[in-house]
Amino acid sequence: MLALVLGVAGSFAITRTVGAVNDRILSAASRGIADSLGSDDGEITLDLSPAVFGMLENNARDNVYYSVRRGREILTGYTDLPQIRIDPARQEEFTFAESRYLGHEVRIVAVTRIVPQVSEPIVVQVAETLDARKRMARGLLVGLAVLELALIATAAMLMPIAVRRGLAPLKRLQAEMDRRGAEDLTPLSAAGVPGELGDLVSAFNTMLARLDSGFAGIRRFTADASHQMRTPLSVLRTHVAVLKRAKPGSAEAKGSIEDIDDAGARLSHLLNQLLSLARVDSGHPERVILEPADLRRLAADVVSGQEAVASARQIRLHLGAPQRAVEVRTNTALATEMLVNIVDNAIRYNRPGGQVSVIVDERPAAIRVEDDGPGIPPEDREKVFERFIRLNPHAGNDGSGLGLSIAHSIAETLGLDLGLDGGPGDRGLRLTIIFPPDADSLVKGP
Template sequence: MPTAALALVLGVGGALIIGRIVESVNDRLLDASARSIADTLALEDGEVTLDLPPSAFGMLENDERDNVYYSVRVGGELLTGYPDLPRIDIDAASTDDVVFAYSAYRHAPIRVAAIVRRVPRVEAPVVVQVAETLDARSSLSARMLAGLLVLETLIVGLLVLLVPIAVRWGLVPLAEVRRGIARRSPTDFTPLTLQQVPAELRSLVDAFNGLLLRLENAVEGLRRFTADASHQMRTPLSILRAHLQVLKREGTGTEGGRASLADIDSATARLQRLLTQLLALARAEGNRENVLRLARNVDLVALSRSVAEDHVPAALEAGIEIVFDAEGSASVRTVEEFARELITNLVDNAIRYNRRGGTVWLRVAAEDAVHVVVEDDGPGIPPGMRAHMFQRFRRLDRAHSEGSGLGLAIVSALANALGGTISVTDRPGGGLRVAIGLPRDLAQNA
């Protein structure tokens, strides 16, 4: 198809160019003939005369024996020539330019050249016209078009032969890249080399190498996540297995059996919380479009108050006071379940790692974005360790062995899914301050 289009363009373009060349060459001969006749005009005894030079028509002779016609008129009156030769429009004031036009004469198409001359002491302008039939022009055009057709056929034939060869040669580096990718193992993320890659493909290879790097990071993150998750689950499962063995031996009526039941209950609760957090993390890191479909209008003040009320029993058990500070409402378009899980994890961590007798503050402030702020007056987190606090399974306080290290990782993932921001600073007077900024409309921040 591209070759046929090229042949069509060459054919049409060549025909137009040949037509202009043939017309230009023959018009020059007509121009010279008309001027040579006009140059012989003179005034004798008050009459305009001319002496037709033989060369005026000799230069128009050709192998096709075209008919040549002429006329000379003074003020519209025929001086000599063919009286019925068609007259073409020409400006009488133009005395040096030759005007050309196509016409018909004696049932044949002709090309006419006309020039105006002024004879001294003669008021009327003299118009000289020379015309010829078009047989020679048509014959020359046909011969040139035939030559062009032969040349075009050769060019198109060469293109048909050479283009596939050139394409195959140009695709050799791409084939090498393809073979290199095909030979790789599923775990080989080594970047492709750019040494043999053409400049046109380097941006593609660079983009592919970037994809490999992101895949490597994702696979490595998944590997670490799987290893850490299996390690975290191994402890409660081992506890369950050990205490089930105790129950098999002693039953539930002994003191040891009752202690085992309590430990089983604790391990089960820990395992349940771990699985819940893993599911929450997986959902938070899921497809962005799915998150957008879940968005609806949510009052963060009411939602935060509900979270604070849910944590009152745990706070009382830990000897910690919860203070809720927000007025009115703060409506945002977001995913309610994600927002609740985010605030829940922040409050849960603030209670879990605070000191007995401490306080946890939960505030909501509505500005351009809505900020949910959780503060505590506990030991806080040193600035040097804050870069790691949102990593999975990273427990900054080893004394609290019941934690899984997923709470703040879930906070980070949920904030990112909701288009929010996280700010961690020291609380004035001691403790930690974590502020989450959520956009008014999740879709506009996507």
């Protein structure tokens, strides 16, 4: 493209330059004839110098013709030379035009001269055929084409070298990556990398950091999950061994069967929470579809589903909600799973005979889960949102430390706020789910 632009610009410049040079020679010839004009008692005289005749008769410059006229009267020169239109007011100025004469294209220049004692202005015209101009322009254009081809050929020869040198930093980066182990995610060195590749290396290092963080999370998740599953599996294996030795129907066999049932339930609960956590971790906020949802109905469904768990643990489960619908825009499935984990956590960590209340607020749209259990010291409340954190693992409950972590991850996905503080009368805990302002309740009639 650059060669094409240079070729077009060069051709235009050559054509203009050749035309300007030849027009200047024509102008000089017409001026020489005009300067030789004079008058003698009102008669016009013309005294052409040999230099002017030599200029007009120079065969190397192509054919040249001239005429001198006063009005329509031809005083000297070629009588049938085409007359070009000139502006009488523009005296002593040159006027150029192109025409045909004797079967050839010609370039004509005209100049007007006022001669003393002559009433009308004298017009001098000089014409030149264009063959010499075309030959000169053609020769220069051929030279330009040769230079263009040489430039293209040189660029073609240098292009592979330039590409190899330009890709050398990428080759070095590739070699560095090839030498690394599968788990080596340390950032690439930016030393010696051209500025044009700096952003690429920086973006790649950012991706490596994200991968390293993701792999670290997977390793931590795997280690924690295996640690959490080890206990119920050990219980299962131990009591299966006991059951093999015990007599059918004995107290020892019945106790082992109960322990196996408890361990199986705990393992099932843990696996369900691990699957929930995996689903949340694999989700993307931009893919979550929001839809109208009634917080009152959502809370009622969760309370109804958790009544059996609460009854088995001797926990009173209470629902407090307004008489009319509290509508927000959210993802019903994720919001339900979040609330189930929060209520289940409140039930499992409450005291026997305690109470868990699920309360729906209208303005702002929110759900509060309150319990009257042992509670958590203020300095430890933020820790409960971390995975596999159990502040009192020897309290006798069978929680896995994942419930509130799952709820926190879902809240971040849905853009909700979770607030954790002391329960009523500073007893137990209160966890509040606050929906964003643009999803506040749309209160309907009863």
